[in-house]
Amino acid sequence: MTINDVFPKDLLRGKTVFVTGGGSGINLGIAKNFAAVGASLAICGRTQERLDGAAAELRALGASVFAEAADVRDYAALEGVMQRAKATLGPIHVLVCGAAGNFPATAEAITPNGFKAVVEIDLLGSFHAARAAFPQLNETRGSIIFISAGQAFQAYPYQAHVGAAKAGVDMLMKDLAVDWGKYGIRANSIAPGPIDDTEGMRRLAPAEGAKAKLAAAVPLRRLGTVDDIGAVAVFLASPLASYVTGTVLVADGGQNLLGSGLWAAIAMGGGPSDSPRR
Numbered sequence: 001m002t003i004n005d006v007f008p009k010d011l012l013r014g015k016t017v018f019v020t021g022g023g024s025g026i027n028l029g030i031a032k033n034f035a036a037v038g039a040s041l042a043i044c045g046r047t048q049e050r051l052d053g054a055a056a057e058l059r060a061l062g063a064s065v066f067a068e069a070a071d072v073r074d075y076a077a078l079e080g081v082m083q084r085a086k087a088t089l090g091p092i093h094v095l096v097c098g099a100a101g102n103f104p105a106t107a108e109a110i111t112p113n114g115f116k117a118v119v120e121i122d123l124l125g126s127f128h129a130a131r132a133a134f135p136q137l138n139e140t141r142g143s144i145i146f147i148s149a150g151q152a153f154q155a156y157p158y159q160a161h162v163g164a165a166k167a168g169v170d171m172l173m174k175d176l177a178v179d180w181g182k183y184g185i186r187a188n189s190i191a192p193g194p195i196d197d198t199e200g201m202r203r204l205a206p207a208e209g210a211k212a213k214l215a216a217a218v219p220l221r222r223l224g225t226v227d228d229i230g231a232v233a234v235f236l237a238s239p240l241a242s243y244v245t246g247t248v249l250v251a252d253g254g255q256n257l258l259g260s261g262l263w264a265a266i267a268m269g270g271g272p273s274d275s276p277r278r
């Protein structure tokens with residue numbers, strides 16, 4: 001099943017979707033699903049070459065595309081890119097805050113700079129994007145979709161930095177839903193579960209054979225796909241979700257229901273029991 005089996009090809013025709021971190025993985029998958037329902041796409045990330053490749057894939061789907069490098073930690077750069085995207089494609093109707101960094105590290109080993117980098121990209125970067133897009137979202141009565149993670153609401157070994165950052169993202173989302181509701185702007189988060197063939201999975205599930213074991217441990221008995229998350233994003237941006245704001249939509253096949261210890265034991269080949277005891 002593809003998105004066009006459910007949503008018409010012109011559902012979001014004439015609308016502009018801006019995706020931070022849109023050059024790869026889940027975020028590119030989200031961008032492709034928006035392209036399939038007629039939206040124009042603006043994408044940013046740190047690597048122009050990666051963005052150019054993603055832009056070519058989106059154009060092949062028929063989308064008008066604007067792709068320019070910007071680090072989400074640099075507010076002025078992001079603001080400039082958003083203004084140039086507007087000049088090319090028109091004002092932003094949907095902002096997807098997907099740029100993020102991740103690596104497994106114990107809290108006793110991670111450097112303060114490593115922790116800070118993740119919080120700056122995930123949390124501060126999401127605020128920068130929302131703040132810079134505000135004038136355009138105010139004009140369109142648009143909506144924001146933050147890409148969160150299970151780490152935001154469940155403690156995971158080796159993920160203190162990500163948990164802190166993504167929990168902050170979800171609280172920011174709720175506060176913006178309250179503060180910007182009066183402008184007709186909606187804000188929601190998607191918390192993806194383990195998504196196959198992504199950088200996140202490659203980094204967080206390095207143990208040999210982990211993928212098949214993790215899939216077997218998900219209640220729906222499979223890993224997610226980028227299209228699973230893209231479809232949820234299109235729904236949240238669509239008129240069908242016009243009364244949905246301030247919510248975290250968990251799309252993880254039920255993975256979180258079994259707890260993070262099981263995940264860690266399979267994915268990392270260790271888990272909570274590998275910590276030193278006295």
Ligand code: NAP
Pocket residue numbers: 020021022023024025026027044045046047050070071072073097098099100101102121125147148149150191192193194195196198199200201
């Ligand atoms: P990914 O392909 O590495 O996506 C991250 C993107 O963000 C990259 O395109 C990267 O491009 C960009 N980025 C990183 N730092 C940036 C910065 N400072 N400024 C601008 N762009 C930046 O990883 P992914 O696994 O698909 O993850 C995508 C999102 O889904 C993330 O928010 C992640 O937390 C979330 N998520 C993933 C999973 C999973 O299973 N993979 C599960 C739950 C949540 P450059 O390096 O070129 O900048």
